[in-house]
Amino acid sequence: MAWEFLTVYWREMIRFVRFRTQLFSSLLQPALWMAFFGVAMSSNFDRFTSSIPAPAGVVPLDYLTFMAAGVIAMTTLFTSLFGGMSLLFDKNWGLMREMLASPMPRTHIMLGVSLSGMTKSFIQVSIIMAFGLLLGVQFFPGYSAARTVLSILGIFAFVAAFSLGFLLFSSAISMRLESPEGLQGIMTLLTLPLFFVSNALYPIQAFPPLLQALSIYNPLTHLVNGIRYFALGNDFFAVGARYTSSTVDVLGSFAYLAIFAAVMYLLARRTFEKAVVT
C-alpha cells in the first residue's frame, strides 16, 4: 500500500535519463574536477609537502588520492543541495497539484525525490571512483577483494546518510520557495562555507580555532571522514598531517550524519504536510 514513493522515484529517474544535458553535465562535472583541479593541485601540494617526512610505518599518500575523497563528498553535496529543484519545476508547472490532490501521503513526494537524488549520487560516486583509479588515485591500497567490496559499501552508506539529509533539506526549502532562482541563490550561498570549512580539500588541523570548531559540526567533514576511513584505511599520512581514526570515530561520524538526516526528515515532513499549492 504505502509504496507510492516509488512512483515519484520512477518519474524522477525517467527525467534524469531524459534530460540529456543534465545527465551528462552531472556525470562530467566531477570527472573534470578530478582531471583539472585534482591533477593541478596535487602537482603543487606534493612539492610543498614532500619535505615533511611521513612517520615510520605510516603510509604516505599523494594529494590526488587525498582529495579524491573530497571530490566525492563535494559532488554529493552539490547534487543533494540542488535535489529539490525538480519540486520547484513541479510547482511552477502545476504538476505538484496532481500529486497533492491524490491520495498518496505527502511525505512520499519528498521521499521519492530524495531517494532518486541519492541514486544519482551513487551513480556519480561510482563514476568518480572509476575515473579516479584511471587517473592514479590510490584508493583501497593493498585491500583484498572482500575488503574492497565492504569498503565500497561503507562509502555508499555514508553517501546515503549524507545525501538524504541534504536532499530532504533541499526539498523542504524548495517547497517553501516560489522560484528556482531562489533555490539557486540560497544553495550557492550555503555551498561555500560547507565546502571550504571542511576537510574535503585540506587538513583541518592547521585551521584557526574558530574554523576548526565549526568544521567539526559540518556534516561534510563527517562524510569525508567516512569516505577516507573506508577508502584509505585508519592510519595514513597526507598533506603534511597524519590521520588516524578508530572504529568508534567512524561510527560517531555516521551517527552524526544519521541524526542530521533524521532531523531534516522531520523538518521536511512538517513542511510537506502543511504545504498549500494551488
Next chain:
Amino acid sequence: MGGDDIIEVRDLEHAFGDFAAVRGISFTVRRGEIFSFLGPNGAGKSTTINILTTLLPLQKGAVRVAGYDVARESGEVRKAIGIVFQDDVLDRDLTVQETMEFHGRLYSIPREERRRQIDDLLRVVELEFKRDERTKNLSGGMKRRLQIARGLMTRPEVLFLDEPTQGLDPQTRMRIWDYIRQVNGAGTTIFLTTHYMEEADMLSDRIGIIDHGRIVVTGTPAELKNALGEDVVYLETDDDRRARDALSGIEEIRSVTDSTRGLSVTISADGSHCLPIIVDAVRSAGIGISSVNLKKPTMDDVFVHYTGRELRDTGA
C-alpha cells in the same frame, strides 16, 4: 446528507489575507448531473474548486464531497474525485503512456487494471496512436483530452473540470463537450467551472452564476432564461409612431421603446406566438414593415440581468 446530493456546500467562505475570495456560498450538486459554475475570472470559481478538491484548506463553512467531509476526511475525498486542471498540467517530457501510468500508480491502481484502464481511456479520447509521444509534442486539444482521460482513470464519483475548454478552437471545444457528455452518461457526476456562457448553456443540467465570491442564482439553463421572461421583437416600420399606437392594445406586450434597430417590443409571453399578432396589428393599421427580428434571451442576457454587467467587460 440527502442521499442524492454528491456535493454539499454550506456557507463557504475563504479569504486570502484581507481579500475575501469566496463570501458565503451554499449549493448542492446532485448525483449524476452536470453542474456548472459560471462567472468571470476572479469570481471565486477556482478558489471554490480548490477547496472542494482539498487543495486549499477549509477556512469557514461545511463542505461534503461524495459523502466525506473535506476538512476531516480529505483522504477519502481524494480517492473519490478526479480533477482536470485549468492549465495544462502535464509533464512535458513524459510520454502519453507514462503520464497515465504515473497517475494510476499515484492512486495505487493494481497493474492489470491500470493497463486495461489506460488502453480503454486512450481509445475513448482517441490518443491510442500517440501512446509513446511526449506530451510536449501534443496539440492543445490532445493535451486536454489526455488530461480528461487521466482524470477518469481512477473511476471517480465526481470529475472536477476547471475551465475545460479555455483557449481551444471551436471544433476541439465541441469534441471535448462530447467527451464530457459521454463521461456523464456513464454515470460520473461533473462539476465544471467556465466563463463561457455557451459552454454552461450547452452542457449543464444546472448552472450556478457566481460573481464577486457570491452565488447570485442557481437553476437549469431553461429556468434561468425563462426567469427573464422577456423575448424581444425588433420591428422596422415605415412609421414608428403610428405603429406604437397600433400595438397599444395587445395584452402580452410589456413595453415598446425606440432602439437603434427600430422599435424594440418586449413581451411577457412566448415570442414565437406573439410575433404573428404583432405583425398583423401593424399591417392592418396600414403601416409597412421592412424587417422583423425575434430575440430569445441568451445566457449572456441572464448574466447581465443577474450581475448587472457583461461577462466580457470583466476582463475574462
